Amino acid sequence: DKSWRVRYMVANQLYELCEAVGPEPTRSDLVPAYVRLLGDNEAEVRIAAAGKVTKFCRILNPELAVQHILPCVKESSSDSSQHVRSALASVIMGMTPILGKDATIEQLLPIFLSLLKDEFPDVIGIDLLSQSLLPAIVELAEDRHWRVRLAIIEYIPLLASQLGVGFFDEKLGALCMQWLNDKVLDMATNPHYLYRMTIVQAISLLGPVMGAEITCSKLLPVVVTASKDRVPNIKFNVAKVLQSFIPIVDQSVVEKTIKPCLIELSEDPDVDVRFFATQALQLTDQAVMAS
Template identity: 75%
Template sequence: MATMNESLYPVLVLIDELKNEDVHLRLNSIRRLSTIARALGEERTRKELIPFLSENNDDEDEVLLAMAEELGNFVPHVGGVEHASVLLAPLEGLCSVEETSVREKAVESLGRIGSQMRELDLVESFIPLMKRLAAGEWFTARVSSCGLFHIAYPGAPEALRNELRTIYGQLCQDDMPMVRRAAATNLGKFAATVEPSHLKTDIISMFKDLTKDDQDSVRLLAVEGCASLGKLLEPQDCASEILPAIISFSQDKSWRVRYMVANQLHELCEAVGQEATRMDLVPAYVQLLRDNEAEVRIAAAGKVTKFCQILNPEIAVQHILPCVKELSSDSSQHVRSALASIIMGMAPVLGKDATVEQLLPIFLSLLKDEFPDVRLNIISKLDQVNQVIGIDLLSQALLPAIVELAEDRHWRVRLAIIEYIPLLASQLGVGFFDDKLGALCMKWLKDKVYSIREAAANNVKRLAEEFGSEWAMHHIIPQVLEMMNDNHYLYRMTILSAISLLAPVMGSEITCSTLLPVIISASKDRVPNIKFNVAKVLQSLIPIVDYSVVENSIRPCLVELSDDPDVDVRYYANQALQAIDQVMMSS
């Protein structure tokens, strides 16, 4: 009798919990379905658990979503592929619920199960389910059916395939826009499974219906299908069927459709082949770059480089560059920002002469833009131009702008310039750097914004790595150490940070002779924050310097700090002393 109770127990508990008013309890029991199924065994899972779940009429979306997800991984629990069809019933119910996320998860799980099913089971169970959904009274069922055709079609016999294509065609003309949207979204996946002969007839016919839909939300999803369909067709069919649709979409009355075309145009170009691209799509793209809606211009501007890469440079210079020039002074700052983020990539495409003559003036105007994001986007890609035009031209044209940006009132712009300085330094060389940029790097150490001071300290370290310790000893260290006497304690803190970053780069000898004395004298500072930072810096120097220096200089200083009146200073001094003891023990 005990065995009987034990075998009933999992189902009874599940039934009890799934009827509980507490949604969290119901959710937890659904998430434990696989454990319950293992306890029941495959046969009882098929005969008791799955029928029970099919009848479960929970109205909490979170519970239904968890159930849809769990069932997708349930094939092993019901006895493998030969019994997979028992899982279809509960998922079929979930395909009709109102909540989109539940339906999508149910369709995903059905797809996972259907792709494992044997051909016979597909024909006898999966395809009838899909047809029931496609003929469903509620639009939600018909929406769900659209996502299953690409799973069912490859395993269907020919007579059934003809029927499936007909049904999909009907879904593309459904009364409800939501169903037509689902049909448009899934058309590419379905098309990929259809035989080439039917691709050119049935699928293209469905595609044309969707491109002429009176709802812009359906048409813009058809745009997405252009690229995936184009890749399936022969180039000549693509040019005759897809290209006219793209050109028509680029002039669509809805800006959302034109936006989608602008976003996808380079992919569409690749789908229709280069020859057709050069001939027919350049005017369409130019039109999008000059669109009266800023959102469309933003999308088009963001693809300028990618589009130019599939054109020959002469066409790009002749047709696209004039639009780029217009966009650089566009009334929308977001359009200028989108252009600034990619325009640098045009330099390698256009080559040196066109870059110098045509692009450089546009770069410079964007570098002086009143909107900080535009300036930031240009700065972050400067190295792409340098590769094309060389450092001499770059420095003549861009350096004045960089110096101006280094003092920009927006701290994020200053931060971007600082992060770019080491790369610029390596490209400009040491002589040029000393002449023009050295003073700026020191100035940033005293910036009002903490993030700038922190980046400036890191910048000093990276420059020492780039130009070597000898250069740093002459050009950085004296100025940095002199700032340790600044009246403002926050600036003294920054210098301590810079010293701790420089020490590993400069090496033991310079650290001991030049940096350490300054740190030890800072331990007498009147501000506790400086003193506990001295303790931290001294701890970081332990691995760098000789043992004798640790014992003769660092330890006495820390012992003194460990008696400080301030609790934080004592804490960090003791931490550093413990670190010394650990090093001694391990050695």
């Protein structure tokens, strides 16, 4: 219709018509009509359509929703009108149980995260986030499939950076702690070498963040022990970690602990271990000269 007010009323109530006419007319006629309303040239119409996206998708099968509605949702998330984006943000996570885990992680969460970066506070809506996004994250974080849990873990840093320390500590901190074993460093002696490798890599990331005191007291002893590992891949990664510790710790620690360990690794039978150990030793010598 030429009148935007008519289209506005249709956008508000189209999902009710879908319930009345059944799946086939909905698929063939009403889905295309709804897609047009989401892209209407009048912002008021787009606001109404965006606010009903979850109710509309509940009527469709997941395949139709992913194929036809999600692309429009992605476009609406960058709409020129902040009110369209706000209407979408208020309902978007209700689509999670409709779309299923794969579509939620691969397509819906990135859209929601883009809305978190919005310049307008009413689009971000932290209170609304608590009601919609967080329950979905908690549910997916406890999924029995490890790939689903991994995908959620990878989104957490972006969420934390957008929402701030206070929100993260209150809402997400406990969830993140659940992903850690009670004693992470105990995995340094795990029989499977991939666990031991993971610990070495984790320590390389922790050192610069934790500072000299904790690095020396908690992390460095684990790395020194790992330098005796029977797996060459672990040992040359140890050499890399020890090299990364040089700017963090005092020069006395470098001379007393790090350098002797690297000297021992530089005499290892494995060529890669010797290479990375020698490279790290050169850096220790440069550090000594600089000091």
